[in-house]
Amino acid sequence: MTAVTGLPPTMADRKDDVTPMLSQYVELCEQHPDALVLFQVGDFYEAFCEAAEEVARVCEVTLTQREDSTGEYPMAGIPIDNAASYLERLVEADYRVALADQVEDAEEASGLVDRAVTRVITPGTVVEDELLAAGSTTYVASVVERDAANGERDGYGIAAVDASTGECFVTTVPTRGDVREELDRIQPNELLVAGDAPTVAPDGDWMESAVDAELFEPTVARDRLAEYVADPDRRLDNDAEQRACGAVLAYAEYTQGDDGPLEYVSRIRRHDQRDQLRLDAAALRSLELFDNRGPGSGETVFDVLDETASALGRRCLDRWLRRPLVDRAAIEDRLDAVDALVDDGVVRSDLSDLLAEAYDLERLAGRVSRERANARDLRALHATLSIVPELKERIADIPALSDHHARLDELRDVATLIDEAISPEPPMELTEGGVIKQSFDDELDALRTTEQEGREWVADLEATERERTGIDSLSVGHNQVHGYYIEVTNPNLDQVPDDYTRRQTLKNAERFYTPELKEREDEIFGAAERADSLEYELFCEVRETVAAETDRIQALATTIAELDALCSFSIAATEGDYVRPELRAASDDAHISIHGGRHPVVETTQAEFVPNDTDLAGGDVAIITGPNMSGKSTYMRQVALICLLAQTGSFVPAEAATLPVLDRIFTRVGASDDIAGGQSTFMREMSELTEILHDATDRSLVLLDEVGRGTSTADGLAIAQATTEFIHDELDATTLFATHYHGLTDLADEREGVHNLHFAATREGDDVTFLHRVAPGASSASYGIEVARMAGVPTPVVDRARDVVATMTGDASDSSVADNATDAADSHPTSDNDTATDPAASAAAADDALADALAEQTLDPETVAAVAAELQALDIATMTPLEALNTLDSLRSQLDEE
Structure with a gap:
């Protein structure tokens, strides 16, 4: 992982001499020495000095110079409203990014605005929707070697957590090779390493992050786990599992800016390799379950089976393919469910349509629990809950789905609360009003009524005052600085009543207010300000009530995910003409x-x-x-x-x-x-x-x-x-x-x-x-020479190869006969000197003959060198036959041009 300090050592050493804001920045950099600190200044996240140079380079933004009493130093910033795309670039470049937000209202601050790191973004702990692919998983993992009672090594504990969904699991494997197999299956984005300890799985596709070795200490880890599970010694199998799990949870807490446990990580699951069909990296790769290395359609097995309608289902399908079952009864249960959906096309279609309306409950529950959900998130939760009764109705008569039917918790209390409290189409911002539904709270309704009546009075004021004063050009307006005003142009100033008080002088007009207008203004602004504040308080209360039901929401998410995956299997089976095994x-x-x-x-x-x-x-x-x-x-x-x-x-x-x-x-x-x-x-x-x-x-x-x-x-x-x-x-x-x-x-x-x-x-x-x-x-027959000809090997080379094989087999009439003779020679080798019957000698002779045939061609040396360089650069072992043929045809064309 790339590490960048915020300030050069020379400036860091004299931080007491720099400006207060820069001193605040360097203090935050010292608190997060392994992260690139982005410092909120108004509407921008700014970085200074060395960090600014990195931000400018990676994010491709302008590097500017800031000047103060300490001199000039580099500065680069990214707009907060559009930060996601820049943060994505930094994370992809293997940076930890610490966001230092203003945690104090700038207008109320007496002096320097207080700032604090509220979030550390790392590849394995991303939770922002803008940085996450729908239906994806993002794991941070850790591995701890287990000490047996006799002091010898006795396997490894592995734990992983997805900070965006709250999924957490742990396992124990016996060998270092098994560690790599498990990590290849998990595919974490980030792997924790204790201090300077060597990694147990080098050269992975994940970023390694060194963390304080104290996180892995047994007592520290057990205390951390005690906040998540009632009895860590009973729930987790051994000391290594506890240490690995405690470390990843502590790290996840740190990155989310939380002082206590992540409430939505409420289910820590154990799994055993013996309870699943094991697939190592070689199997995952060669069977092309998730990664197609060929030049064809680019589709993988996952792509063919993925008919899921929701992000929940997509993640479930991914998990099922990575961890196939070995429990015969559990397999039959899934097959029964798929069978039922294959047989009932109407239910299958209805389910797919309904599931397409489901939002990502796992991530929604995470945001609600972290107090980062906005009103639209709660409405998304309500929209998903609203389809649950219909889901239950569709599968009520399917015995194979009776367990799922029983687990479909409608959460009517939560759905009712959200529907009664939150506006159907709320704004993104929580503090600007319009979030809470009318009639949910009497005090809020009264404040909104006062505000609305006041604005209506102001709207009628212009006509009233024109009639009272006789000034036809009189107008009533409002601005953020002076509030409400009555504007009169200069030619009509002599008609201004005595109860008008001057508020602002313009070039061609004067602005006034009246005692009644001032009173109404205070009522309007006071009611609006109190209403906005009360709305936010009410929303937080609703969100807190919903957060208390996180376990139920996550359980529902699991059930919906499984239904979607089963439905996906049934659609793939129907469209692909699959059969039940x-x-x-x-x-x-x-x-x-x-x-x-x-x-x-x-x-x-x-x-x-x-x-x-x-x-x-x-x-x-x-x-x-x-x-x-x-x-x-x-x-x-x-x-x-x-x-x-x-x-x-x-x-x-x-x-x-x-x-x-x-x-x-x-x-x-x-x-x-x-x-x-x-x-x-x-x-x-x-x-x-x-x-x-x-x-x-x-x-x-x-x-x-x-x-x-x-x-x-x-x-x-x-x-x-x-x-x-x-x-x-x-x-x-x-x-x-x-x-x-x-x-x-x-x-x-x-x-x-x-x-x-x-x-x-x-x-x-x-x-x-x-x-x-x-x-x-x-x-x-092997037809090797025929395949070479089909691939475009030059005719003289093919003919010469036929001659060589015919010479070795004693028959120049038919290369298939030559193949048969060679096959027989493979089965009955004689002596090292008998090249006609020894397969190794025959192969060597054929190689020499092909080399000689190529050498006989009159070709431009530069062309030959270029073709040879391309051949040497090919990764032949991973090429498909079609790709090899196309490549050979291209190389042959280069030679034919000569």
Whole structure:
């Protein structure tokens, strides 16, 4: 995180000599040394000296110079009315921003206006609507290593809080790797680190913030938690959880400017990794649940399923996808609800329409509890409460939603209070009147009546005085400085009555008042001022009453969110032609049976998607061969996604599916260099493989794609074979293994649980057609040279490669025959000197032949160098086949131009 002090050391050292306002600024900077202090001066937030230079640079505002008795120094400001966009830039640049507001009325201040930091904005504690995306979550998290009774390390406590909604949860994980998995699932915006302590999860996408190590002290944390939960020792599992949770809550309090607990953080939930289908960062990434790295539609699994109508539902759907269930009964409950909504299109449509009218109750409750809600927020709450009776009516006859029906608290007392107290269309400002509804308070009504009658009397005064004085040009007006006045032009001054008292002299006229006008003015202003003050008091009382029901509002928010997520599942199922999956009993093995399975995202991007069946007994290892671009990776991912969606409670894209309840999905699909971490593609691949081989169980699903490709052919094949044997013999994990090492297919003859699948293709001459259909047995050809030709590799290179393969296999007539011969050679290597049958030697010879063929081309050296540079910069491991083809075509075009 970037740290900026408000004043240079030279000025800070002599703060007693600077002007009072600058001294006040530097004191606030010293109180918040880790933040950039923005100092309210009238209608602007100002920064001075070094901080001003940073604000000017990041926010792209003008850097000016301020001059006083201390000399000149930089100053930059942002308008308060339009501060959100500038604050967003500062937070995105990893600054903490401390807002120092004027906490005293400037007109009533005797001397320097008092200022105090009322809010610290950080990436993980943003609560302003203008800085938050609808339906998003913003977490600040902390991790504490647990000390076992014997003094040894014993796992880690992890806690996170969303300061905008009050959501707070905590868990314990056993290893450092599990810490990273949990943080990758949470995706916090900010991670707290105790003082100079090293982080337990480096290189994350979150900002690390060093905080006082005292926040993590057991006694301090427990005392903090005692203000949120009655018995921290009972509610939280261990000391590490208490310390982690206490620290994030203390930090959240600090950033919100609160001296006490955040009242809307009323439910601290514990969860256990064993109670959910575990998905690590590799699985989240490769299955593209929330991030699509390809060049296609850009849609993710979340995008396809997201038919939610409200921000509440969107957050719920996100949580469900990140933490699929493992409790069979809970999964069936969700499936029952989705099934009911799929069957009743009228209810489904009505629910979606009603839920679209729901405001974000979680954030509304947070603002109400923090006393930052305005009258429009309360009306938004009322608008949401008004749909609850209709929601209950729509689902009253659906048994699968009976629990939700019971939990739909109408909060009639709250709704009635808001409706009776708050104007239907109140202003944004709370202190300028028009907030409280007429007839809510007798005293306020009397004050408003006095004010209104006075203004009506003034409105009639002009006509009355014209008639009384005979001055036709006489007018009655008002301004902020002098109040009400009667204006008479200079030619008519001789007609002014004796009871007129001069108030103001103008160039061409005089302004007067009368005793009665002065009396009415005092009544009007007095009534208006008292009414505005009383309105604010009444509003605060209403808001406080509503805040006392925060728990009920949050419980209602949870119920509405779940209904919206279930409705979203049902809409996606109806529009996508999904089916309800059947779940196997816990006593059954992890047998996966899918008929006509489809990939939920890929099928939306293709006019004709080819469905495929899957029949994998628990512990089976399927070796999948076939050409590149034939559909191996899509097939593996769709099997994993169908299992995952089922455990979220969603219907699945298939004609039928009978599935086990898995404990974890592992993926080793694609990789790229981790340059910052000092890992090559192969090293990263092996690291991910290590985790699988250590942690997979007989209830896990493992996807392996081209394991071993990052090293020599011989070493890669050896690793791939040893991995397959270990998974089959030791782990008994259900596995899909896509490979170009055809030698692996022989394992099907050696081990009962290993069998071969392949993706077929047809060939006519040099044209290859991929059928995208899985079938039993091993692939008969790889069609590597044909794919190279389709990708645009120059013809001389393709022809030379055919010659090399034909030479190695002894048959120049058909490259598919050459592929078969090479496949056979992969299965039966002879000696290191036999290049015709040794796969490693054959591959090396082919590489050399391709290199020679390229070398024979007469190309401009500069063009070759440019193409080579582009090739070297490509992140091949994360490219899709289509992206690779387009890129190769572009590079070939550059060469063809020569």
